[in-house]
Amino acid sequence: METPTVKTFRLLPSSDDRFLPFTFVPGQFLNVAFWIGGAKMNRSYSISSSPNEREFVDLTIRREPRGAVSRHIDDLLKVGDLIESGGPVGKFTFTGKEADSIVLLSGGVGITPMMSISRYLTERSWPGDIFFIYSCRTPADFIFADKIPVLQRLNPKLHVTVTMSKPDGTDWKGARGRITKEWLTQLVPDLASRRCHLCGPPAMMDSVKAIFAELGIPSDHLKTETFGAVKPIPAIAGTTAKPTAPATGPLVTFSKNSKSAKVRMDLKVGDSPPRQSILELSEELGIGIEFSCRVGTCGICKVKMTSGDVDMEVQDALDANDKATNIILACQAKPKSDVAVAA
Incomplete structure (x- = not known):
């Protein structure tokens, strides 16, 4: 317990190995995943321990009153449980070489x-x-x-x-x-x-x-x-979750789901920019693209673009190979033309 609502969880290798199967840089984070209520939920948590500690990694997590994952971790996680995680990820790093x-x-x-x-x-x-x-x-x-x-x-x-x-x-x-x-x-x-x-x-x-x-x-x-700063577009009170105004933007085709729709160019409410992202459109259509941070840093929403062109304000989670093979971040990708993605 760090405070009444914050705990530090120490994660050890799941194998018999003494040391972690990865290294990290101070300031990076892990993506963790849990199956909750029949759905896979991903969240990103910064590492609070030092990279010099090779036998464990600490995640310090606040229990959010309405946070499905943080409540699951805080209330239900037991010593010995296995956790699925990916990473480490992130460029919010400092090793001492960057400045004096x-x-x-x-x-x-x-x-x-x-x-x-x-x-x-x-x-x-x-x-x-x-x-x-x-x-x-x-x-x-x-x-x-x-x-x-x-x-x-x-x-x-x-x-x-x-x-x-x-x-x-x-x-x-x-x-x-x-x-x-x-x-x-x-x-x-x-x-x-x-x-x-x-x-x-x-x-x-x-x-x-x-x-x-x-x-x-x-x-x-x-x-x-920043994690979670960009939220899904809220529904207007008294309406269904799906907007009712006609979409007039470029056509996005989700090839694995055989679904397609135009993006909305006239969003006026909520925290999202006026042009709809591919992730936001996928949520309308029930495509099921996984995501966590929604701000372009965790990389969970990576998807391959097979045709078209997009704008991405933040590309922190993409490496050179991703960019060379047309991998995009669905949470950041806003179509400039008709687009097809493998999702």
């Missing part, structure tokens, strides 16, 4: 990849400054509250600052309130010249991005990690 200092900004459960990075750098006696800035609601929500001080004692270059947004009624003696421009620039000298990583709730991330923009810091100085 690092600013790790996180909120809530977004602290997990920051712990992997900080543990790794500390164990390697990395000489650079690590500015570890964490925001959460109350002391009870402070993930790794007992582990961060241990790292601080081991690493004099690890500068930790924790702020609570709602500490009233507690004995918290540290910083209070949300991250502000003045506070951040006071904590981190020469902020504009440093490499920064950001992971946390969408509102917190948007606020920090706005601070960086106001300070005129180039966007390539700030690496971000």
